[in-house]
Amino acid sequence: MNPWTLDEIWLMRLKEEGAIHLIQMQFNEWIIEIDLERTKQYYSNHKIEEDCSCLYCDNYRANCEMLSPPLKEFFYQLGIDPRKEGEFMDLNTGDDKLRSIQGMYHIVGRVLSGPDDLDSKWNEIDLIKIDTYKFGFNRQIYCLPEDFPTPTVQLDFTAVIPWVLEIKPE
Ligand SMILES: [Zn+2]
Secondary structure: OOOOOHHHHHHHHHHHOOOOOEEEEEEOOEEEEEEHHHHHHHHHHOOHHHOOOOHHHHHHHHHHOOOOHHHHHHHHHHOOOOOOOOEEEEEOOOOOOEEEEEEEEEEEEEEEEOOOOHHHHOOOOOOEEEOOEEEEEEOOOOOOOOOOOOOEEEEEEEEEEEOOOOOOOO
């Protein structure tokens, strides 16, 4: 019996050819394998102007300019520029000053093992917690930009952030 899937054979071949450089990382119960160079490349080529420019996304991006060192480090080691690409949904909590955010980023790579079914089990999973952020790696992919390289891992998150723009939310 052949234990390898076609996908794995394809990945092994690309690795042997030196076409991809996959790095394994562990976060809580997740083991992921990511292509840091291609992820970084995607984020550095991606233009913020292509993303949503509503007040809520602007407020999220303004918060990204003042992330704590551990949060910066977390995004950095995954090759993500937190101001870019992702989906940031501002959930109206009725509080103008503190905003509840739910969103996602994408990474080139895959989940090797770890909790699954994030959509329905978010509150039961040992999420990665940094400041007010909670993160989990999702095998389900939503809202992937057409030009994002595959294979893809989705990084889901929730956060509570202040409203920092001069202009008030609607
Ligand atoms: Zn927006």
